[in-house]
Amino acid sequence: MSERPPISPRSPRAALEPEQVPPPPKRSDRARNPFVVVGNAVITIILFLMIGIGGTYIYGKQKIEAPGPLQEEKVVNIPTRAGMTDIADILQREGVIDNNRWAFIGAVFALKARSELKPGEYLFQKNASLRDVIGTIVEGKVVQHAVTVPEGLTSEQIVARLSENDIFAGSVRELPREGTLLPETYKFPRGTPREQVIARMQQAQKRVLAEIWERRNPDLPIKTPEQLVTLASIVEKETGKADERSRVAAVFVNRLRQKIKLQSDPTIIYGLVGGKGTLGRPIKRSEIQQPSPYNTYVVDGLPPGPIANPGRASLEAAANPARTRDLFFVADGTGGHAFSDSYDQHQKNVAKLRAMEKQIQNDTVEPAEESAPAAAAAPADANATAKPAAAKKPARPAAPPPRQGAAQSTAAPPVVQQ
Numbered sequence: 001m002s003e004r005p006p007i008s009p010r011s012p013r014a015a016l017e018p019e020q021v022p023p024p025p026k027r028s029d030r031a032r033n034p035f036v037v038v039g040n041a042v043i044t045i046i047l048f049l050m051i052g053i054g055g056t057y058i059y060g061k062q063k064i065e066a067p068g069p070l071q072e073e074k075v076v077n078i079p080t081r082a083g084m085t086d087i088a089d090i091l092q093r094e095g096v097i098d099n100n101r102w103a104f105i106g107a108v109f110a111l112k113a114r115s116e117l118k119p120g121e122y123l124f125q126k127n128a129s130l131r132d133v134i135g136t137i138v139e140g141k142v143v144q145h146a147v148t149v150p151e152g153l154t155s156e157q158i159v160a161r162l163s164e165n166d167i168f169a170g171s172v173r174e175l176p177r178e179g180t181l182l183p184e185t186y187k188f189p190r191g192t193p194r195e196q197v198i199a200r201m202q203q204a205q206k207r208v209l210a211e212i213w214e215r216r217n218p219d220l221p222i223k224t225p226e227q228l229v230t231l232a233s234i235v236e237k238e239t240g241k242a243d244e245r246s247r248v249a250a251v252f253v254n255r256l257r258q259k260i261k262l263q264s265d266p267t268i269i270y271g272l273v274g275g276k277g278t279l280g281r282p283i284k285r286s287e288i289q290q291p292s293p294y295n296t297y298v299v300d301g302l303p304p305g306p307i308a309n310p311g312r313a314s315l316e317a318a319a320n321p322a323r324t325r326d327l328f329f330v331a332d333g334t335g336g337h338a339f340s341d342s343y344d345q346h347q348k349n350v351a352k353l354r355a356m357e358k359q360i361q362n363d364t365v366e367p368a369e370e371s372a373p374a375a376a377a378a379p380a381d382a383n384a385t386a387k388p389a390a391a392k393k394p395a396r397p398a399a400p401p402p403r404q405g406a407a408q409s410t411a412a413p414p415v416v417q418q
Contacts (some may be wrong), residue, residue, distance in 0.1 A: 064107050067127035069098050075143055077190065080119040084108055087117060087137070095125050096133055104130060113138050121190040144187040148203070151183040151311030152236045156275030158183075158309065159198075168194045178275065179229040179306030180205055207310055216319035221256040230302050232310035232318035237266035241336055245317035250324045251339065260295035260327065268305035271295045277308070333357070 076094045088101040097104050107130040108114050124133060145167050149158055149177035155176045162168055167416055170193040181198070182205035188197060208318045222228050235249045252262055252324075269279045271292030289295075294303040297395040310318075328346035329337040333356040 001022065003293045063103055064110065064130045066097060066129060068124075068129055068133065070096055070124060070126050070128055073119060073123060075123050075126050077121045078117075078119045078137065082119060084114055084117060091133065097130065104133075107131070107134060134168075141188040142157065144189060146185055146187050147197075148185040149181070149183045150310075152233075152240075153183065153309045154178060154270075154275040154277045154308050155181060155195065158201075159194075162194050162197055163333075168192055168197060170194050172198055175275070176202060176257055179226075179233055179309055181309045182208055183309055183311045184342065205309075212312075212315045212319045218318070221253065222318075226305070227302055228315065228318055229310060230306045232314040233306035233308045234262065234264050234266060234296075234302075235316040235318055236310040237308055238264060239337065242313060244337060246320065246322040247324060247338075247339055248329065248337070249314075249317040249321035251326045251329055253318075253321045254325060254327055256301060258327075259300065261298075261300060262302070264296050266307055267296040267303055268292070268293045270303075275298070 004325070017208060019360055074094060074096065076090065076096060077165055078090060082090070084105060085101075086096070088104045091097045091104060092099060092101050111134055113134050116138040118137060118140045120137075120140060122136050122141065123143050124136060128136070147165065147167075149161070153161070155178050158181055159172050159175060162172065167188065167190045169191050172194050176198055181201040184196070184201075184204060186200065209225050209229065213228060216222070216228065220228075230250060231249065234252060235245055239245060239248050245404070252264070255262055265283065268287060268290075271290070271294035272287060273279055288297050293299060294305075294307060296303060324339070325341040326339040327341055328343065328349075330341045330346065330349050331353060331355055332338040332349070338352070340346040342348055
């Protein structure tokens with residue numbers, strides 16, 4: 001029997017400790033394979049990338065949808081050929097986006113809108129988000145400016161107005177024919193070429209004229225749409241009251257039927273100044289019978305073309321005039337006209353107007369002026385006497401045939417511009 005080694009006493013703690021620590025387990029050959037190592041690294045990288053992309057997406061979405069810094073709606077003009085960076089600088093300068101322009105650039109890339117950004121004048125709403133701002137520019141929601149062209153202007157006057165309006169671009173190379181433009185309120189974006197504005201007005205006039213021509217009274221002594229425009233232009237220049245247009249048109253239509261000269265003062269003015277529209281002084285007696293293709297005191301029937309650009313209401317009135325026998329009208333002193341179908345009644349209407357004018361003059365004249373010699377009030381040029389304020393068209397001395405749109409008076413005030 002072998003002898004046992006002597007047992008040496010140990011402390012309890014020492015008795016619990018192992019006499020020898022076991023070696024660590026060996027790594028398997030598979031774990032040491034380089035493909036496994038690379039694979040683990042790739043998976044780790046992908047995991048981190050996914051976490052990063054997810055975080056970026058959440059942050060970007062919040063940034064794109066977050067309310068912007070605009071405290072109130074604002075109009076901003078983005079010029080032609082402005083790049084993405086230029087647009088970001090403009091929006092940042094105007095306070096549409098915050099100071100971090102890279103957020104705008106990143107949002108443009110995120111929304112795949114880099115090639116869709118359009119120049120123009122845009123209205124951005126209060127607190128517009130990046131998505132709203134980019135969407136407005138991409139969709140081209142440019143500001144539309146309302147432009148009103150009044151009825152009764154000549155083509156030359158309309159072109160002059162368009163030339164003075166700075167929202168338009170370019171020039172008008174050729175003056176449009178009289179009566180081919182429709183007075184109306186149009187909406188255009190800033191930078192619209194003036195030629196394009198003229199073309200749109202001409203298209204609108206053709207469309208409206210065709211509609212009205214189809215609904216015209218078949219008994220009209222008018223043979224073509226162009227003659228209808230000519231008649232409507234005279235009506236337009238004779239009255240500005242909506243409820244009188246059809247009756248004024250009836251006077252001229254009745255005169256055409258009875259082959260009586262139209263005797264319209266605006267045709268005298270157009271024959272003198274053409275497209276300038278206004279004479280700037282009273283018509284002289286010598287100009288009433290002055291030969292002109294447009295002077296309806298001289299020519300029979302309608303003039304060769306329109307004397308202005310009539311609006312829809314005057315075209316409607318000319319196409320469907322009131323059914324009356326009226327041949328004359330004169331200012332009634334209240335802004336309208338008194339109509340009559342006989343010269344005797346017309347003279348009575350003129351007398352009423354003169355009495356009203358005289359009463360107004362007596363009420364407003366000062367004592368010092370009343371005592372002044374009568375000769376002192378007479379103008380140097382009797383052919384350029386101004387009409388009383390209440391009369392629309394004072395006329396030359398009564399002589400057959402009387403002027404239907406003018407007041408007849410023995411005092412013989414001259415014809416004046418409407």
